Amino acid sequence: MEGFTYTNIFETKGIEYLVIISFFAVLVPIWLIMNRKTKQLEKSGKLEGFITADSIKIPQGLFFSNYHTWAYLGSNGEAKVGLDDFLLRFTGEVTINHIKNPGEKIKKGDVLTLINKNGKNLRILSPISGEIQRANSGVFENQATLKTDPYKLGWMYSIKPSDWKAETNSYYLAEDATNWAKQELERFRDFLSVSLTKYLPQPAQVVLQDGGEIAGQGLAELPEEIWDEFQHKFLN
Template sequence: MVAILVVFTIILFVGADLVVQWVRQRRARPVLVAQERGGGVADLLLPNLQPERFSLPGGLFFHRGHTWVNLLFSGQVKVGVDDFLQKLLGHVDAITLPPVGVEVKQGEPFVAIRQGGRTATLPAPVDGVVCAVNGELAKAPGLIKRDPYTRGWLVALRPTNLAANLPKLTVGENALVWLKAELARLQEFLHGTLTLRRDALVGATAADGGLLADGLLEHLDDETWAEFQAKFLSA
């Protein structure tokens, strides 16, 4: 009887190990297929980096540093993070906003988003004086991901040079053209410089066999994170 129990236990453990290996291989299969076909990680992201997967509300002005500007009837402007950046960011641990009364300049750093030990610094989309900040972000920084264009706004500004600033932003059809160009640039960036850990590749696999664009930056090493910052979040 004891011998039977020992044999049964061994079979149980071996079976469990085989199941775990099968699951791991199944999850990693999309990566292996891409490599066999001569492709790379970027090819797996293609289904998730189409323009229709990104929200681009009409009436908002977009800065190349992936912030948006909403002109208010009061003469102030609200500023936030666009859908492109929030999707790529992954989880957000904290957001540092400029204090009320501080003057910001278009293209200069004004907001910092922290993820673990790394920080993404965003350039101001227009010149202005900070007249309000979104206090909800202190306790719920993830709002910029869940609701980037409404509840997840960053700051309100009293613009000081709007006539000169607006021509440097995109809106409407031009914003869509710009988004498509940014997605093409991202594909090129991924092909050239992206390095992902195998653990992250497994965790990033989507149901359709591609890799999730959401949270991509979480899987970058520090060097590639810095390169993304320089290429996509600059003035």
Template sequence: MEGFSYVDIFATKHIEYLLVIGFLLFFTLFWKFLNRPARLVLRESERLIPAINEWFRLPEGVYYHLGHSWAVPEGKDVVKVGMDDFAQKLVGKVDGIHVPHPGSTIHQGEKGWSLKVDSKVIDMLSPVDGKVIAVNEEILHSPETINQDPYSHWLMKVETPKFSVNKRHLLQGAMARRWMEEVRENLLSRMNYNLGLVYQDGGLLVDGMAKHLDRERWDEIVKDYFLVSEG
């Protein structure tokens, strides 16, 4: 019939389907491209978690204070006290330590001693109540050695008849490990997945983590963890 033209609707639909599929493929690739950095950061953060789990030592038989000090019984009514592994790795190289003189009285949850790091002085809380009966002269003369092993290098010996009461406010074993997991999560949130803090093999920088988090206000970060923040 004159004036009549035939259109293959099936061919037209086929072209429309191809266009839709092509658009979906393009959108999928574009979406993957946009989210690529976020996934990379996620993979890096997942790699950080096992590294941080292994980074902080929590020996058994030690009682831990939430301000990152510790106590270990030694004989009747006597304990050794010091700073934990997280504390020394957070502040980095310790330049000086000031402890109370023998005969001084200290109280759990109050100032026990002070660290000098760079030009900053940072207090740490005592894990126990009692009277100082000895100080570790070796660590006072060579404070940097505390970074080698903070559990072998105790700071003071304290006579504490109330240790049975004090240890109710300290953590040990599984409770201490769960607490350190919470500290780890808090540290990760502060890091904000700052990959500059990580070595290529997944290990973390160990010399003064707080300084890498904030070069100007690192001492405020430390005080938050040591529970001596002035704010």
């Protein structure tokens, strides 16, 4: 047809199309990987410092008490005891006072140690009765161990138990411990909601978000009155 010119765009634009296709071929897999990692972080509670049930460490084989302390009976007949990850995640960095010595007797429910942060205190109760055998000097000298490994390296005392079976019979183990931790997280969320309204008329959202997510170290900067109520409701 006179005056009509046909141009094959695939011949003139072929390189450009190949570049665009190659770009998306690389971009899409990268986006999928990044999106998957973001979802994994959200699930674990690591994104934005939020704490979720999946992010709280609950190893199998340890007995967890309602005091938020744990106990593990070794083959040598001694039980190691320490603080659980739930408590440590919400208090943040604290000072732990070494108040027990080898040879001392202790009963279940007695004060095992004191933790302090900016003049606010929590009394940590022993999960078992017995005789103190050793103190973990590494924890008292370098308390960062509690944050990185509260169970294997972060134990506080080794105790020779006097009534292990009876005293741990009602404790949480394995799947029961995991379910209990989830229930405690929900209970703590409700506790924060009530306590923040009671003591802080305009509570900071960095502690409890609109969606109900709890920020890490949620107790750290809260007033002493809330720490006292936390002691009564969660550690006694």
